[in-house]
Amino acid sequence: MRVVGLAVATLLLTACASQIDAGVTKTAGSPGFWWGLWHGFVFPWAWIGSLFDPDIAVYAVPNRGGWYDFGFFLGITVLGGGSFFGSKSAKGKR
Known part of the structure; x- marks a missing residue:
């Protein structure tokens, strides 16, 4: 029940x-x-570059909205390794 309440609160926020x-x-x-x-x-x-140079940004603003966000998400999770490579290494440790 707690998980459902937390999920509903998160969705509302x-x-x-x-x-x-x-x-x-x-x-x-x-x-x-x-x-x-x-x-x-x-x-x-x-992100590493942005720590040393204020002219480097990790996210483009302005952008086209939802499609840019979707591409950004795919780039981080799929192309950048994301959870895919983490899940492969976790399988070998079990």
Whole structure:
């Protein structure tokens, strides 16, 4: 029952989240799915670089919204290794 209550509370809190209008643009030059995929893939290196150089960002703003976010997520989880490689190494330890 506790897990269900926590899940409902989490869903209610995340339902309130929104992106500001300045963060989403539909212009032709703004990053979309493919740039999000690339940015997700290079995220670990961009994050390290951003610690030393304030001109390096790990996420493009403005972008095209949901498709950029989806590409970014796929880039981090699938191309960048994400949970896939972690699950393979955990199987060998059991």
